[in-house]
Amino acid sequence: MVNLIIEAGLSTATLQEELAAMAGAAAESGVLIVGGDTKVVEHGKADGLYISTAGVGVVEAQPLSAESVSIGDKVILSGAIGDHGITVLLARGELDLAADIKSDSRSVWPMVKALIDACPNALRWMRDPTRGGVSASLNELAGDCGHSILLEEESLPVDRAVRGACEVLGLDVLHVANEGQFLAIVESGSADIALAALKSTPGGSRACIIGEVVESKKSPRLLVRTPYGASRVVDMLVGDQLPRIC
Incomplete structure (x- = not known):
């Protein structure tokens, strides 16, 4: 409709x-x-x-849920992040900043179908990291499944222009909204199969494994390991998102 x-x-x-x-x-x-x-x-x-x-559909594959996520499962991202949020922010003309960045808005169904077909029994959870970005989606998952999520900062696919804009504006790209990407949690033994399926699908060339589900030492949280080997906590965004797009 x-x-x-x-x-x-x-x-x-x-x-x-x-x-x-x-x-x-x-x-x-x-x-x-x-x-x-x-x-x-x-x-x-x-x-x-x-x-x-508004859409109506039928669930044909096995139901996905945070409860099925286990320690050791891999986190897969379908492509580069931050493009949409930064594009909207720059398009509003409120900042004296210009960059050749385009929104990632697109249908993710071809890639989702490829993932379901490749490993239907190994797929645990999926989410589109829109408002609040990757951080919001994975923080919510950590709270729901009871485990922490550890991302590798060097594995995050971020275009140079987006990274530069985030640095200038003081934004963490993990908080920036996306429109044409999705996150998936896949059983460790099937992660390479899932990744190959995504990469062979149009639009999935930049899909990658960005982290894994790990045991929580205290409360479940989202962690990012820096190139220097240290880990930082990425909390849910406090206050209004920039830009506020939904």
């Missing part, structure tokens, strides 16, 4: 372009758009066009 909130005065060409892009994305993912609604609001009230969606 798709709902369109259209600002009066929006050009027909812009609306047609968005609908064509939507149809293409749905076809690529094997999704049917079966209905929706439109609402026209006064000029200046909707920033051009707002789009909201």
